[in-house]
Amino acid sequence: MKREKKLRSKRENWQAPVFAFTALFLIAFLFSDSFRTSRNLVNLLVQVAPLALLTIGQTFVILTGGIDLSIGSFVSLATTIAATTMAESSIAISLLLIYGVGLSIGLLNGFAVSYLQMNPFVTTLATMVIVQGLTLHILPAPGGVVPYEYVKVIMYTRMLNMPVFVWLSIGVSIIMMIVLYKTKFGLNLYAVGGNKLAAVLSGVRVRQTLVLAYIMSSLMATTAGVMMVARISCGDPLVGQPYTLDSIGAAAVGGVSLAGGRGGLIGGLIGAFIIGSISNILNMLGVTPYWQFVLKSLIIVAAIGFAIRIKLMQGAREK
Amino acid sequence: MFEPLIAIENVSKRFPGVQALKNVNFSCSKGTIHGLVGENGAGKSTLIKVISGVYHSDEGRILYKGQRVHFHSPSDAIKNGIRVVYQEFGLVPFLSIAENIFLGNFPGKGLFFSKREMYKHTEAIMQSLGFDKSPDTLVADLSVGEQQFVEIMKALVQKANLLILDEPTAALLPNEVEKLFTIIRDLKNKGVTVIFVSHRLPEILEICDIVTIMKDGEIVGTFETSSLTEEDIVNLMVGRTVEVTFPKRLTEMKRKRELLMEVKRFVPASTGKPVSFQLFEGEILGFYGLEGQGQRTVMRSLFALESVLSGEIRLRSESVRIKTPHDAIRYGLIYTPASRKEEGLALILSVYENIAMPILIRQKANLVRNRELLKVCRRIISEFNIKVSNLNQRVLNLSGGNQQKVVIGKWFSEYPRVLLLDEPTRGIDVGSKIEIYKILRELSNQGIGIIVFSSDLIEMIGICDRILTFYENEITGEIRWQDFTEEIIMAYATGTHSNKFSA
Numbered sequence: 160m161k162r163e164k165k166l167r168s169k170r171e172n173w174q175a176p177v178f179a180f181t182a183l184f185l186i187a188f189l190f191s192d193s194f195r196t197s198r199n200l201v202n203l204l205v206q207v208a209p210l211a212l213l214t215i216g217q218t219f220v221i222l223t224g225g226i227d228l229s230i231g232s233f234v235s236l237a238t239t240i241a242a243t244t245m246a247e248s249s250i251a252i253s254l255l256l257i258y259g260v261g262l263s264i265g266l267l268n269g270f271a272v273s274y275l276q277m278n279p280f281v282t283t284l285a286t287m288v289i290v291q292g293l294t295l296h297i298l299p300a301p302g303g304v305v306p307y308e309y310v311k312v313i314m315y316t317r318m319l320n321m322p323v324f325v326w327l328s329i330g331v332s333i334i335m336m337i338v339l340y341k342t343k344f345g346l347n348l349y350a351v352g353g354n355k356l357a358a359v360l361s362g363v364r365v366r367q368t369l370v371l372a373y374i375m376s377s378l379m380a381t382t383a384g385v386m387m388v389a390r391i392s393c394g395d396p397l398v399g400q401p402y403t404l405d406s407i408g409a410a411a412v413g414g415v416s417l418a419g420g421r422g423g424l425i426g427g428l429i430g431a432f433i434i435g436s437i438s439n440i441l442n443m444l445g446v447t448p449y450w451q452f453v454l455k456s457l458i459i460v461a462a463i464g465f466a467i468r469i470k471l472m473q474g475a476r477e478k
Numbered sequence: 479m480f481e482p483l484i485a486i487e488n489v490s491k492r493f494p495g496v497q498a499l500k501n502v503n504f505s506c507s508k509g510t511i512h513g514l515v516g517e518n519g520a521g522k523s524t525l526i527k528v529i530s531g532v533y534h535s536d537e538g539r540i541l542y543k544g545q546r547v548h549f550h551s552p553s554d555a556i557k558n559g560i561r562v563v564y565q566e567f568g569l570v571p572f573l574s575i576a577e578n579i580f581l582g583n584f585p586g587k588g589l590f591f592s593k594r595e596m597y598k599h600t601e602a603i604m605q606s607l608g609f610d611k612s613p614d615t616l617v618a619d620l621s622v623g624e625q626q627f628v629e630i631m632k633a634l635v636q637k638a639n640l641l642i643l644d645e646p647t648a649a650l651l652p653n654e655v656e657k658l659f660t661i662i663r664d665l666k667n668k669g670v671t672v673i674f675v676s677h678r679l680p681e682i683l684e685i686c687d688i689v690t691i692m693k694d695g696e697i698v699g700t701f702e703t704s705s706l707t708e709e710d711i712v713n714l715m716v717g718r719t720v721e722v723t724f725p726k727r728l729t730e731m732k733r734k735r736e737l738l739m740e741v742k743r744f745v746p747a748s749t750g751k752p753v754s755f756q757l758f759e760g761e762i763l764g765f766y767g768l769e770g771q772g773q774r775t776v777m778r779s780l781f782a783l784e785s786v787l788s789g790e791i792r793l794r795s796e797s798v799r800i801k802t803p804h805d806a807i808r809y810g811l812i813y814t815p816a817s818r819k820e821e822g823l824a825l826i827l828s829v830y831e832n833i834a835m836p837i838l839i840r841q842k843a844n845l846v847r848n849r850e851l852l853k854v855c856r857r858i859i860s861e862f863n864i865k866v867s868n869l870n871q872r873v874l875n876l877s878g879g880n881q882q883k884v885v886i887g888k889w890f891s892e893y894p895r896v897l898l899l900d901e902p903t904r905g906i907d908v909g910s911k912i913e914i915y916k917i918l919r920e921l922s923n924q925g926i927g928i929i930v931f932s933s934d935l936i937e938m939i940g941i942c943d944r945i946l947t948f949y950e951n952e953i954t955g956e957i958r959w960q961d962f963t964e965e966i967i968m969a970y971a972t973g974t975h976s977n978k979f980s981a
Contacts, residue, residue, distance in 0.1 A: 169616055170572045343584045343591045346573065350581055353570035360532070360568050361582030361632070362553030421572045 216376030224419025234399025237384025242303025242394025265377025352419025744789030767948030879910020
């Protein structure tokens with residue numbers, strides 16, 4: 160089992176993000192009284208959870224050599240559908256509707272990228288705009304109603320002092336890790352992103368693998384939205400927007416190669432924690448949300464640049 | 479006994495602008511080793527891809543085990559026991575050896591793969607081939623030769639009735655080739671049919687029972703190998719008589735022996751080992767080493783493609799600082815890469831655009847002066863004898879030999895002083911190789927200094943004036959052409975001998 164760990168760490172390249180995360184966490188922990196309160200730490204988990212879910216989906220897609228720009232808008236869409244339908248009909252029907260929409264748009268992305276061989280960037284940019292348009296049509300401004308019983312189950316019910324929301328995210332993360340590390344589909348993701356021609360010639364079902372990756376990505380985003388709506392207790396047509404870049408940044412910071420074929424979920428999730436903690440720390444410092452967008456994006460870009468430099472240096476040494 | 483395992487009948491295949499296969503009839507008997515030869519662009523690869531389900535033929539039919547078949551995809555063919563080891567490496571870099579071997583066919587029930595089974599089978603097959611590596615090594619960490627064996631293992635791990643090897647020996651060392659031949663003979667005895675594609679004719683004659691020769695998308699003929707000589711095959715391939723000869727060296731008296739380039743204690747960052755050597759005017763200097771012994775790194779570092787720790791480069795006693803490839807080009811130091819499709823050419827651009835690119839780099843003005851460019855391009859095309867239908871033809875559609883001539887020729891809008899050639903003849907046909915040899919000798923006679931690395935030792939012996947051997951990133955020997963023998967060069971290149979060449 161030791162050799163398996165070694166193989167995985169070489170493939171994932173996760174040492175740098177682990178180091179960065181530990182350093183970041185320690186510094187915040189040592190120097191900020193308010194950061195190290197258990198309340199804030201739980202709060203941090205609550206904040207990171209949706210990003211973690213989105214990063215999982217994004218990692219799957221990036222491993223295939225693609226990118227999914229539409230997932231942020233999925234989160235917004237899910238909250239607006241929930242806030243407009245849950246109270247009127249029933250929670251179950253609303254969830255069914257949300258996942259139905261998520262599934263079909265993921266299918267659309269995957270179909271366009273694999274069968275029509277469209278560029279993932281353009282395809283998902285288009286779906287992003289489509290979904291954003293639909294969302295603003297449903298709810299032009301934050302509002303709607305989220306039934307208290309739903310919020311109570313997801314947010315206010317606690318186990319070991321953590322909301323169900325967090326437990327659900329942990330559960331989904333574990334399942335997705337099993338999917339990536341233990342299933343044939345998981346290995347095929349690496350093959351499609353690492354050498355597509357080799358995958359085709361070896362008889363890997365490349366198209367199905369791609370479609371499934373995009374479906375996973377949109378389902379993860381939908382799940383994040385469904386949980387998010389319980390946290391903010393209303394529908395918000397713009398709440399998901401920052402998550403697209405954040406998830407790409409988290410994956411890249413976590414050692415997932417944007418060229419595809421290299422990286423993994425352990426790195427990606429650590430990346431999500433790094434990006435999430437930055438938000439949390441900026442909050443603690445009292446930076447306004449608008450400046451947070453600016454600062455966080457700068458940090459993400461800098462971190463990606465840094466990660467690439469490290470990789471270049473390692474590459475030179477390995478040769 | 480001689481019922482054919484597979485028979486191709488009247489198959490034709492057209493691509494835009496090219497008739498790749500014309501009415502091809504080809505069949506293989508069960509349990510034979512069947513050679514397939516032809517110049518680049520003769521249609522061998524297309525034929526293989528039609529058999530293995532990558533391409534669909536426009537006309538004709540394929541009979542497999544006596545029945546008509548239509549393979550819609552490679553996985554269809556694989557299911558029927560047809561496995562191909564492709565020329566371009568069909569491996570995934572960040573999967574392990576075991577994962578690559580089972581790619582497309584992972585063991586295990588349902589959604590999950592069985593790691594234990596995968597590693598057990600891989601270890602078994604690695605042992606039987608005497609391949610000493612851990613099965614969980616990432617393919618990215620293997621040498622080119624080792625990767626080739628992984629490809630072969632990948633084909634062997636599933637029951638194959640027909641195994642197609644497309645240039646399997648191009649990246650192998652002599653002892654590895656022997657190992658491969660043992661494996662192939664073993665397979666033959668087990669009743670597997672093998673189609674063996676190679677440019678190396680001695681190998682064809684050694685291993686194959688039957689050989690089919692292709693030319694311009696057609697079958698020239700199928701013969702028993704015992705009835706042919708190497709010359710016969712070459713003549714059938716090119717349709718004219720060709721002699722594999724190397725152009726003559728100028729005699730010592732006629733050659734100017736002025737120092738052209740001197741490299742002192744030059745340390746590439748990735749190896750950390752210093753190298754020193756001199757290059758004379760009009761000399762073809764060989765850098766010979768087995769794969770990954772530093773010869774390529776030194777070339778790429780001289781051209782500033784890889785970072786350098788320290789060292790001095792003097793061109794005609796002038797000390798030069800080369801920090802980017804652009805600097806190198808300005809000093810007249812040119813590098814042509816081994817992977818011409820990835821690094822040497824912009825494949826989808828035209829011949830004209832590829833040749834114009836370095837000219838534009840050198841040109842001071844920013845405006846493109848078409849008339850002059852055209853003139854230079856025409857000159858280069860005729861000087862290097864590049865066969866194109868017109869200047870706007872995509873280099874993608876040229877044969878390997880002509881592509882290579884573009885790779886080298888495009889630098890000759892002004893004459894460079896030093897050429898660094900990395901595998902200038904890899905994967906090109908015999909006729910083109912001879913042409914390249916001639917071109918190199920002519921260039922050197924004009925005073926250009928050439929440093930060349932080729933993994934084909936015979937070729938190095940034929941074209942070089944002097945060879946420096948590399949072993950573990952250091953220069954271990956210097957041999958002048960009068961003393962060239964395969965044994966001596968190999969002894970230095972494998973570190974068994976050393977005349978500790980150091981300045």
